[in-house]
Amino acid sequence: MINLQPVDRHQSLTVNSPADVSLQGTLQIPGDKSISHRALMLGALAEGETTIRGLLLGEDPRSTAACFTAMGAQISELNTELVTVTGIGLGQLQEPVSILDAGNSGTTMRLMLGILASHPDRFFTVTGDDSLRSRPMSRVVNPLTEMGSQIWGRRNNSLAPLAVRGRELQPIQYHSPIASAQVKSAILLAGLMTYGRTTVTEPALSRDHSERMLRAFGAHIEVDPETNSATVTGYPTLVGQQVIVPGDISSAAFWLVAGAIVPGSELYIENVGVNPTRTGILVALELMGADITLENQREVAGEPVADLRVKHSNLKACEISGDLIPRLIDEIPILAVAAVFAKGTTIIKDAAELRVKESDRLQVMAAALTKMGANITELPDGLEITGGGSLIGAELDSFTDHRIAMSLAIASVMAKGKTTIARAEAASISYPTFFDSLRSIIKS
């Protein structure tokens, strides 16, 4: 029997688990977080009305909606059925009368900086929560400064709170040192309001939702898959669109791993976005020998979608590195849990980026899984995990990181004894109904 105590704000999750259960059922997962942010932002910048179906109702898109409402976009009440954004047209954002708050959301802050920097003569201030105020913004501030923007902040303009005075910018050809969709998107969004052609080249391809959606809204976007570069031509007319947001594969990842590691399980996960720049989790789990099938593959509003079926299987270790990392960057905490139940030693490397997410995810996962009895070593840029196939309950903390809260919750289902996860409510950043869904699939 698993006893999963309810999680409310500021409460702990308690799981009592002798793992004599399996996971069974059909799951609908919430909308894709990356696509939700972009639909709200482009809807605000476009002319006319944008409709969004399937928006993620997590805290992060709520932060984006609040920021753009403060700058004059009309956004209807947020719900999953239908959200309407009445855009105000490219370059027309109003100067907000107060500080813009990106909350916990790196995507909101970084993408928005590109938009704000290119709005001449407006003044903006941007902040976020404790976690976001410690995350590096220089990765977007530097290229935007190269384009001529004026941005000030703590620690040599690299940490929020930030102040921005919008200006007419110059186009650049930027070679990003990191594969980051947030960096790429911030520059492309700045390039929308910059005469000429602005190009971003990245060392490996990161998620391409911005390129797809910008094109759908009417921007001129060229991509070169040979060089991983994307170019935007300034001052297009953006026209409101009908966006349908698929389910978030980063949220589905928790069920894919849970179904794979809990004996006797079978889960069916409907309506999952399977954009190739996001399917690294499927590649990694396939390398580990997971039993996952893609059904009903289709295209919905410019994004590939499928239903996923996962059944328990005996996993084996694998190596996850290189160009695969940006394709599964947010799934590494839950992949570490999978590796605990895989035969052999799994190596995850080239993933130093995890140290500057909502928490230092390498350090936090290594410490939490060590406390649960796993054989895990923190590497400078990754993790080394020798699968032992068993965990014990422990007192854990999410460190207010949503991916950590959910990864440890799945680990706790497989742990013998009682696990508590403090600040488990962090899950609501990207998956407000996560614990209800977990409760619904536990069968004893």
Ligand SMILES: O=C(O)C1=C[C@@H](OP(=O)(O)O)[C@@H](O)[C@H](O)C1
């Ligand atoms: O562009 C996006 O929507 C995102 C990009 C990724 O961040 P980086 O660009 O920092 O890798 C990812 O971790 C984040 O959850 C969402």
Ligand SMILES: C=C(OP(=O)(O)O)C(=O)O
């Ligand atoms: C890193 C994440 O998001 P963001 O950078 O938008 O805070 C995430 O969702 O795991």
